Amino acid sequence: MAKVCDICGKHGSVGNAISHAHNTTLRRWLPNLRHVRALVDGQVKRIKVCAKCLKAGKVMKAPHKARVGPPVEPATISAPAVEMPAVNTTPATAFEPATEMTSAV
DSSP states (O other): OOOBOTTTOOBOEEEEEEOTTOOEEEEEEOOOEEEEEEEETTEEEEEEEEHHHHHHTOSOBOOOOOOOSSOOOOOOOOOOOOOOOOOOOSOOOOOOOOOOOOOOO
């Protein structure tokens, strides 16, 4: 199974993994592929798409499959009545200026 993006054609590449001691071994860098249900020519198909194409919006995702069964009503949460504490409504006292401070100098 080829690891190739069906949109842009991005594929894996090969090279060397180099250790601290400079030993080399062959390794592969693979694209970040995702299997996506997408609309292709008006039909829903599963294709392999790289994450870059998904983020760029190059793929039109297929709508979700129809759900079977009666529609489910959203749950309503009823919270118990909470009494608010009484608020003091008496007017505040007038602002009193601070007493003069004497300097020690």
